Amino acid sequence: MSQPESAVADAQAGGRSGQEPLAKLAKRYGLRRAIARPRFPVYLRLLWQRRHFILTYATSRNVTKYSSSALGQLWQVLTPLLNAGIYFVMFGVILGGGKDIDNYPAFLLTGMFIFTYTQRTVTAGAKSISGNLSMIRALHFPRASLPLAYTIQELQQLAISMGVLLVLVAATGEWPTWYWLMIPVVLLLQTLFNVGAGLVVARMGAQMRDLNQLLPFITRTWLYASGVFFSIQAKVVGAAGLPQWVADLMYLNPAASYIEWMREILIPSYNTAYGHHPPTMVLVSCVFWAVFALGFGFWYFWRSEERYGRG
């Protein structure tokens, strides 16, 4: 027991002579580093154990979100409706973007709602760590719980806006078909992608404060590149005369892929009009992005787990 004695003596003298006896003492008594990052599978298990917290936190945030406004939860329906109205007037009526598309309102609404889901998740995810530092500095939990809770919060909102979308699309004359049963599949894949993207931006937002300032630029560029207001095929190949591979490349963008697939489902007239039916490439892209983003997102976020408290 002489080694730890000298270590404590050294410690109390405020200086350290000799090598690392304290690390050895810790090892002898089986103490572990207070802030060691668990191995990846362990981390995922810990995260699963926190599922109740994640769900409760997401629901609580949704409940409190509109608590200060007079209309309260009604805004969950009003916000997507107002957005849809503005975009329809702007791009459909004033700019006349829908001339070469049969059912432009349905086309635009689908694109807008699907894109908004990813955009909101990414924007919220970027703040999930940097906006919760006080919690991270006070409580123990796998930090990925926070970006996950934010994604689930957006998913809960999506359930409402999706209902609005389906009603509106049906109102434009697109009656439900059996193909609508595929809607949950697309949304599931998109959610997996969003979870991964949310985790990636959460870590980036924690380490680069300026990301929150830059995100509006990035998401707006993304919005224009994803063919929300126009058909990529018609604009890029048809109007601009660019080679087909440019359009194909643009369809590989995850947001464009999910939008495209959802349009194929909701608007039967759409998939015959441009001849890219069945869109195998789009299907593959949707699945690839879901799997890749989820795997990479968790891994990338986990790599920095012990450093999020520093700010």
Added chain:
Amino acid sequence: MAELTKELSQVKGDKPADPGKDVRVHPNPEPPGKRPLDVPTGTPTVIVDDLHIVYRVYGAASEAEKGNAVNALTRILRRQGRPQMKEVHAVKGVTFVAYHGDAIGIVGRNGSGKSTLLRAIAGLLPPHKGAVYTDGQPSLLGVNAALMRELTGERNIVLGCYAMGMTPAEVKEKYQEIVDFSGIDEFVQLPMSTYSSGMGARLRFAISSAKTHDVLLIDEALATGDREFRKKSEERIRQIRESAGTVFLVAHDLRVIEQTCNRVIWLHKGKIKMDGDPKEVIAAYNKG
């Protein structure tokens, strides 16, 4: 920035017991090591090894600079980087070993790194240099950050319990106990924003003390609410201390530290100035 101001206000909240006397650097940098160094029962539970903690603090951005994408870009172009970022070296090479059954009080002036040290022991702040080794998972007594003012007390109890890592069964079991202990009765159905500050403090304390811990870190959790509740909470703290292996206590009330701790560490400007018997350390601390 909200976290920072909270942090600062917390630091400002603790005053030395005798504010009249300014604490100056102790003339003797080698504190007397009174503690029996390796007592037979002494199993180390927390080892802090040459710990350095560096905080990042961001300067306040003016309102006009926030949120606007154009301003963000111009700022990046102009300054080529982050807004005013400072690094604060809060803990500078602290080393000590805590043993099973220890109740360690930590004293020091405002900003001496007490709260930071507790957070590092809890594994919530990454060390810049050095390491903290612990037995089990040390926990801070405090759940405030997870609660939401707009939610009812009921929902906050559930949320807070989950945030501390309880299972649904445990939450169910503890729920009534928390409500009873806090004594807020039918207010539990109302949003926490309608509570008086005393009621809020009672509920927060009741939630955060509902869980048992191996190594417990208490950061000024005492002395909230009216006298009756203070008595209740002191009793609860005693129970927690008995069930926990090791307790660290940061409090501005030196009397509480002298009563409950068997060892006191005096932090000054991020370094240990003295470490040993409560009476001696507190006497030296009061003398400055």
